[in-house]
Amino acid sequence: MRVPFLSVAPLIAGLSVAACDVNDRVxxxxxxxxxDEAIYVDVGKIQGGSLGLGRLNVRQLQLxxxxxxxxxGPRSTRDTVVVRHLMNAPARQITRSQGGATYPAxxxxxIDMDPDLREALQQRSLMGVDEIAGDTRILVxxxxxxxxxxxxxxxxxxxRMVEVMRASHGNGxxxxxxxxxxxxxxxxTSSLAHGVPVATNTFKVAGLYAHISxxxxxxxxxxxxxxxxxxxxxxxxxxxxxxxxxxxxRIVEDPRPPDDMxxxxxxxxxxxxx
Amino acid sequence: LRVSASNPNERYSRSEVLALLLGIFLLAQSxxxxxxxxxxxxxFNHLKRAYLLSRGxxxxxxRESVTGGDVDDGLLEYMSCxxxxxxxxGAKITSRTLHACGELPFRGDRTFSALPNTAVYLxxxxxxxxxxxxxxQQAHMTVSDAYYMARFLSLATSLAILACAFRVYPVxxxxxxxxxxPMAVFQLASASLDAVSFSITLLAAALFMRGAExxxxxxxxxxxxxxxxxxxxATSRIVYVVLxxxxxxxxxxxxxxxxxxxxxxxxxxxLSWNLYALMAVKGATFNSELTPIEKVRxxxxxxxxxxxxxxxxxxxxxYWQGMWRAFAGLLGWGDxxxxxxxxxxxxxxxxxxxxxSFRWTRAVLRDKGAMALVLGAVISLFALFSVALxxxxxxxxxxxxxxxxxxxxxxxxxxxxxxxxxxxxxxxxRIAFGLFALTAAVSIVSSVPRLxxxxxxxxx
Numbered sequence: 001m002r003v004p005f006l007s008v009a010p011l012i013a014g015l016s017v018a019a020c021d022v023n024d025r026v027x028x029x030x031x032x033x034x035x036d037e038a039i040y041v042d043v044g045k046i047q048g049g050s051l052g053l054g055r056l057n058v059r060q061l062q063l064x065x066x067x068x069x070x071x072x073g074p075r076s077t078r079d080t081v082v083v084r085h086l087m088n089a090p091a092r093q094i095t096r097s098q099g100g101a102t103y104p105a106x107x108x109x110x111i112d113m114d115p116d117l118r119e120a121l122q123q124r125s126l127m128g129v130d131e132i133a134g135d136t137r138i139l140v141x142x143x144x145x146x147x148x149x150x151x152x153x154x155x156x157x158x159x160r161m162v163e164v165m166r167a168s169h170g171n172g173x174x175x176x177x178x179x180x181x182x183x184x185x186x187x188x189t190s191s192l193a194h195g196v197p198v199a200t201n202t203f204k205v206a207g208l209y210a211h212i213s214x215x216x217x218x219x220x221x222x223x224x225x226x227x228x229x230x231x232x233x234x235x236x237x238x239x240x241x242x243x244x245x246x247x248x249x250r251i252v253e254d255p256r257p258p259d260d261m262x263x264x265x266x267x268x269x270x271x272x273x274x
Numbered sequence: 275l276r277v278s279a280s281n282p283n284e285r286y287s288r289s290e291v292l293a294l295l296l297g298i299f300l301l302a303q304s305x306x307x308x309x310x311x312x313x314x315x316x317x318f319n320h321l322k323r324a325y326l327l328s329r330g331x332x333x334x335x336x337r338e339s340v341t342g343g344d345v346d347d348g349l350l351e352y353m354s355c356x357x358x359x360x361x362x363x364g365a366k367i368t369s370r371t372l373h374a375c376g377e378l379p380f381r382g383d384r385t386f387s388a389l390p391n392t393a394v395y396l397x398x399x400x401x402x403x404x405x406x407x408x409x410x411q412q413a414h415m416t417v418s419d420a421y422y423m424a425r426f427l428s429l430a431t432s433l434a435i436l437a438c439a440f441r442v443y444p445v446x447x448x449x450x451x452x453x454x455x456p457m458a459v460f461q462l463a464s465a466s467l468d469a470v471s472f473s474i475t476l477l478a479a480a481l482f483m484r485g486a487e488x489x490x491x492x493x494x495x496x497x498x499x500x501x502x503x504x505x506x507x508a509t510s511r512i513v514y515v516v517l518x519x520x521x522x523x524x525x526x527x528x529x530x531x532x533x534x535x536x537x538x539x540x541x542x543x544x545l546s547w548n549l550y551a552l553m554a555v556k557g558a559t560f561n562s563e564l565t566p567i568e569k570v571r572x573x574x575x576x577x578x579x580x581x582x583x584x585x586x587x588x589x590x591x592x593y594w595q596g597m598w599r600a601f602a603g604l605l606g607w608g609d610x611x612x613x614x615x616x617x618x619x620x621x622x623x624x625x626x627x628x629x630x631s632f633r634w635t636r637a638v639l640r641d642k643g644a645m646a647l648v649l650g651a652v653i654s655l656f657a658l659f660s661v662a663l664x665x666x667x668x669x670x671x672x673x674x675x676x677x678x679x680x681x682x683x684x685x686x687x688x689x690x691x692x693x694x695x696x697x698x699x700x701x702x703x704r705i706a707f708g709l710f711a712l713t714a715a716v717s718i719v720s721s722v723p724r725l726x727x728x729x730x731x732x733x734x
Contacts, residue, residue, distance in 0.1 A: 011712045018619040018716040024727055026364050139361075142340055142388050184340075184388055187361050197596070199604055199611040200361055209611065213364030220358075227354050230385045231338055 054236030324403035456603030486643025600679025616720030
């Protein structure tokens with residue numbers, strides 16, 4: 001009788017233990033609805049310098065577009081006008097990394113979770129909203145970072161461009177999309193740096209598996225466009241603020257930071273402002 | 275080729291082989307019913323590669339700095355139905371998705387689609403999936419039906435290869451038990467490359483051990499099969515190139531120069547393909563500003579940084595805990611863990627089975643075939659971590675990241691075939707089968723609820 005028992009005992013004991021399942025909780029991290037572009041990516045230092053933060057390119061802007069951002073448009077709303085596209089400005093790949101890549105993301109989140117998970121997190125001082133937001137990263141598939149290295153020079157070579165900026169008399173702020181992060185797919189994901197990770201976007205607390213689920217319509221929309229496109233699309237845009245220098249009669253880099261340049265409704269040069 | 279072993283008690287009876295294969299089949303088919311399409315990592319690109327093979331495209335083209343090919347719009351549309359699932363636990367399959375996507379046909383129009391990470395593989399192991407997709411198109415099946423046929427043919431091919439391995443060598447039960455671990459079953463149920471490559475590894479190990487037995491003839495067809503397996507392994511993962519040298523050991527045993535020729539030819543062909551892939555494929559991941567070659571130079575110039583990365587990896591307990599979870603079963607796109615208890619039981623049963631099967635005697639050290647297999651596995655392991663260090667990690671790395679648990683399966687299969695034997699004592703043998711059954715049962719008991727919750731049941 002010993003032999004069958006030896007064969008069956010570990011089976012029964014092991015199955016009994018393994019059958020103890022865990023409880024799942026979904027921690028929903030919702031991106032704040034507006035503005036759509038308030039999801040930023042940091043690609044780090046590139047060739048010794050910084051590109052600043054890249055903005056989620058919900059508006060499908062293109063590399064080389066020159067934007068005029070008017071704080072108070074005709075409808076008392078912020079307008080963004082694509083005044084021109086740089087002509088004959090060759091783009092150049094400025095990083096050598098390729099394939100899939102993750103970058104730190106900056107995004108405002110609203111966290112929704114079950115009370116028992118919230119209580120468990122509070123008891124352990126784990127993973128508050130700030131930590132979850134701070135751990136959020138952007139995962140880009142088939143990534144490629146391209147840039148127009150001499151965008152300012154190119155702008156000054158186009159008389160119509162200089163004229164448009166000169167005529168604005170400082171009413172709006174201008175920026176050129178000098179770099180774009182291209183990709184074939186985009187996700188928000190968590191590095192789980194503040195939790196006890198057990199899987200991608202999953203950490204363990206008090207015997208629960210907490211799964212972070214990002215709900216970001218702007219990212220989802222861009223994903224859908226990227227997935228259905230044959231080629232990579234610009235997922236994030238990097239702005240170089242520019243201004244017209246009256247004393248030198250040329251376009252120069254605007255020393256004011258681009259951080260407060262919030263996009264409004266977009267109008268193209270063909271259709272004019274809204 | 276007759277099955278051989280120094281001790282006949284190590285062999286399996288025909289009914290035991292059938293039971294093992296049937297068990298693996300049922301497990302994998304159960305998973306296949308529960309797992310929506312494309313939920314194995316990179317399965318989208320694996321199936322694109324199979325589709326392109328079905329069109330006769332072996333050497334792929336590059337557009338806009340990324341390698342890919344023209345893929346049927348219906349297939350791409352079907353894929354897009356399931357792209358929202360990975361990394362998003364809140365996303366579930368709905369009846370609307372199943373209805374809308376299940377009836378999609380192959381369109382006939384094709385669009386360029388990138389697949390740089392699978393373009394580096396020689397596509398021969400994708401033949402089962404390619405046959406399914408080709409037949410699906412010819413028979414005007416829906417994409418969904420063709421996809422599930424691809425899964426089935428991949429699994430059937432893998433089991434046929436396993437059956438061949440049983441035929442030539444009494445593969446240790448501990449090696450077979452790897453095929454019923456949740457991670458392996460999940461991959462066997464998918465349409466990705468892993469199912470066939472795991473099986474090919476086991477067959478290569480079995481053929482090699484059989485060929486390394488002194489005084490036993492090793493027919494030409496077995497030799498050819500071994501060389502083919504090693505070539506397929508080395509062209510699907512560059513870290514296994516060293517295994518193409520295994521026939522050199524057979525030369526010492528069999529004393530036939532043809533083994534020297536086969537080693538040279540297999541090595542040359544493998545290196546040629548890998549060199550071609552490195553030069554031709556664009557867009558494969560290296561997530562750093564330094565190229566892998568530049569990182570090698572940096573590490574060689576500063577051995578301290580290399581030591582930091584190695585020490586930071588070897589003595590990193592959470593890293594190895596995570597690696598074990600990923601090896602045993604981190605399902606989906608690495609987003610579906612099992613319970614801690616399941617990992618514990620799987621670890622205990624695998625450890626116990628290894629201890630029972632391990633060749634504790636010094637005879638193993640004198641078994642040149644076994645030692646060659648172990649050496650090949652150890653070098654492959656070192657190569658795996660080295661390649662990951664310079665291709666998937668920034669310089670200098672503190673820990674060698676980017677290695678998924680499933681990458682270790684071929685290496686562990688080789689080690690287990692080299693270092694373990696089936697127990698010959700009836701009691702030990704029965705316990706070994708009991709532990710195997712436990713592993714298989716735990717796979718089902720622990721994985722099914724996880725997969726149901728992950729893909730089908732909304733959490734709240």
